[in-house]
Amino acid sequence: MPIRRELRLTDNPILHHTSELLSKDRAPFTHLLPVYVFPARQVEICGFLSSEVVGKNQTGDITGASKSSTELESPYPPARSVVGQFPRCGPHRAKFWAESVWDFKSSLESIGSGLAIRVGRIDDILEDIINYYKAGKGNHAAGVKCEIVGVWITAEEGVAEKTDERNVFRVAGIKGVNVRVWKDEKFLVDDRDLPYMTPKAIPDTFSEFKKTIGSLRDAPRKALPPPDMLPPLPTRVPPQPEPFKVPDTLGGWILGLSKPLKENPVAMIAPEYPTGAKSQHTYHGGEAYALEHLENIISSGTVCAFRDPRAGPLGEDHNTKLAAWLALGCLTARQVHEYLIAFEEGKTQLGQCSKGYAEGENKGTAGIRTELLWRDYLRLCTRKYGCKLFRLEGFKGELNFQWKHADNEKVKQQVQNFIEGNTGNPIIDAVLREMYLTGYTSDRGRDVVAKYFAKQLGIDWRIGAEWFEYCLVDYDVSGFWGNWQYCAGVGNDPSWEVPSVKMEEVQEKYVRQWTAMESKEYH
Numbered sequence: 001m002p003i004r005r006e007l008r009l010t011d012n013p014i015l016h017h018t019s020e021l022l023s024k025d026r027a028p029f030t031h032l033l034p035v036y037v038f039p040a041r042q043v044e045i046c047g048f049l050s051s052e053v054v055g056k057n058q059t060g061d062i063t064g065a066s067k068s069s070t071e072l073e074s075p076y077p078p079a080r081s082v083v084g085q086f087p088r089c090g091p092h093r094a095k096f097w098a099e100s101v102w103d104f105k106s107s108l109e110s111i112g113s114g115l116a117i118r119v120g121r122i123d124d125i126l127e128d129i130i131n132y133y134k135a136g137k138g139n140h141a142a143g144v145k146c147e148i149v150g151v152w153i154t155a156e157e158g159v160a161e162k163t164d165e166r167n168v169f170r171v172a173g174i175k176g177v178n179v180r181v182w183k184d185e186k187f188l189v190d191d192r193d194l195p196y197m198t199p200k201a202i203p204d205t206f207s208e209f210k211k212t213i214g215s216l217r218d219a220p221r222k223a224l225p226p227p228d229m230l231p232p233l234p235t236r237v238p239p240q241p242e243p244f245k246v247p248d249t250l251g252g253w254i255l256g257l258s259k260p261l262k263e264n265p266v267a268m269i270a271p272e273y274p275t276g277a278k279s280q281h282t283y284h285g286g287e288a289y290a291l292e293h294l295e296n297i298i299s300s301g302t303v304c305a306f307r308d309p310r311a312g313p314l315g316e317d318h319n320t321k322l323a324a325w326l327a328l329g330c331l332t333a334r335q336v337h338e339y340l341i342a343f344e345e346g347k348t349q350l351g352q353c354s355k356g357y358a359e360g361e362n363k364g365t366a367g368i369r370t371e372l373l374w375r376d377y378l379r380l381c382t383r384k385y386g387c388k389l390f391r392l393e394g395f396k397g398e399l400n401f402q403w404k405h406a407d408n409e410k411v412k413q414q415v416q417n418f419i420e421g422n423t424g425n426p427i428i429d430a431v432l433r434e435m436y437l438t439g440y441t442s443d444r445g446r447d448v449v450a451k452y453f454a455k456q457l458g459i460d461w462r463i464g465a466e467w468f469e470y471c472l473v474d475y476d477v478s479g480f481w482g483n484w485q486y487c488a489g490v491g492n493d494p495s496w497e498v499p500s501v502k503m504e505e506v507q508e509k510y511v512r513q514w515t516a517m518e519s520k521e522y523h
């Protein structure tokens with residue numbers, strides 16, 4: 001069972017179904033092997049190359065223990081972005097990701113199962129596992145013979161994710177193993193409750209989409225309970241295929257994922273962490289931490305103080321910070337919704353000392369639901385538009401803009417200044433530095449900087465986007481590219497106004513915090 005962005009026990013359809021089968025004694029299998037693969041195209045995995053297993057590289061040199069991981073040969077191309085050639089996953093997300101996977105492993109172990117964590121390509125790992133259990137085939141002379149009843153995997157919308165799915169079908173088909181694809185249920189409104197017969201029918205504006213949902217508070221299905229027990233792992237589990245060797249501690253995973261980033265820094269003059277600056281995102285990845293945070297924002301009253309993220313000053317702390325957990329599926333939107341319902345109706349004691357408890361839906365809780373619906377909508381846009389999500393001309397097919405490309409020194413320098421948070425615009429630089437140093441910046445900050453890059457600098461917006469992808473802890477394919485298209489004016493429902501962000505007192509504080517500037521320097 002290859003796990004994708006569903007790193008949780010609660011509200012997990014596959015685990016719920018398995019547990020039900022088990023409790024009714026109807027499981028057609030005795031063992032279950034959950035496998036998580038850190039995908040080579042999304043995150044750099046050369047930090048796990050093992051000198052012990054590498055013999056000669058393509059030029060015939062012996063690769064040995066004294067060589068750094070980046071000098072050894074990986075069978076996969078580097079995980080770099082298409083236009084800007086930045087590493088796709090930076091250190092903040094790499095750490096949060098490793099923590100989330102590790103937390104999921106511990107949760108599975110606590111109910112009698114476990115998790116094999118691997119690096120590479122999902123279909124390569126699957127092929128290796130099937131060979132192992134078909135004993136003696138492929139690399140596995142020491143394999144053990146057992147029957148594989150099937151492969152279960154959850155569907156995702158992204159183009160590359162769909163390709164992975166097709167590859168899983170291809171490999172399993174060749175080996176004569178059945179594949180079952182499950183619906184992705186980490187969103188607010190279930191696909192089965194939407195009125196669209198085909199992706200073409202999905203409306204082109206969020207307001208139209210919202211109308212078709214009706215009462216948002218009543219729309220989500222119930223979250224599924226966590227499984228009590230799962231079948232054990234097979235008695236023997238195939239190791240990570242060569243030339244990689246994977247660690248067996250969380251520290252080892254974080255080290256392996258961050259090593260290539262340290263060895264090849266992207267920003268030549270990286271901004272230093274200013275003394276006294278406070279990160280808005282200091283959280284730990286994983287389901288347990290997500291639930292604890294959700295409870296905290298309810299009991300502290302943050303959910304009632306939730307503000308429209310598109311308005312107000314930069315750096316203000318009036319939002320949920322749930323995005324990174326939602327993106328990896330440590331938590332589902334309908335779980336958030338259920339916690340909000342319990343608070344609004346006073347069903348549990350959580351938040352009982354907070355304003356708004358047991359007083360029904362309020363502006364803040366309604367606002368959070370609307371934002372979660374935006375997330376649903378952008379995912380449906382990915383379904384509708386496929387690879388247009390990543391195109392310069394966007395969903396709209398906008399061909400009239402004259403984008404500047406990084407094929408001359410002037411634009412190259414502008415891009416470099418952007419990466420280093422050194423554009424000369426104090427507000428833009430503060431947001432860029434906060435994002436680079438902490439992995440997070442508010443929606444307002446993202447919006448202002450994305451529009452600055454696309455509209456004010458007029459540079460191919462995908463380069464700015466790819467830099468954000470490297471920095472952000474909460475990168476999520478649809479939420480990310482959909483928002484960037486919107487900011488660049490090439491999405492459906494585009495916004496073309498360049499936001500004016502005035503240097504008010506609160507902004508000044510924010511800028512000073514992240515740029516360590518004296519206030520007189522930008523007056």
Ligand SMILES: Cc1cc2nc3c(=O)[nH]c(=O)nc-3n(C[C@H](O)[C@H](O)[C@H](O)COP(=O)(O)OP(=O)(O)OC[C@H]3O[C@@H](n4cnc5c(N)ncnc54)[C@H](O)[C@@H]3O)c2cc1C
Nearest residue numbers: 319320321322323371372375443446447475476479480483
């Ligand atoms: C250029 C740009 C890039 C972005 N990239 C991402 C991304 O990679 N991943 C991501 O989850 N969001 C992205 N967003 C949307 C939004 O900025 C973040 O979801 C939000 O800032 C995360 O902080 P939060 O969890 O405190 O959100 P809150 O403001 O508390 O909102 C609650 C939840 O609603 C969802 N949400 C909120 N705003 C949006 C939105 N505009 N679009 C889609 N979902 C939304 C998120 O899941 C978020 O966790 C991007 C926005 C812009 C303008």
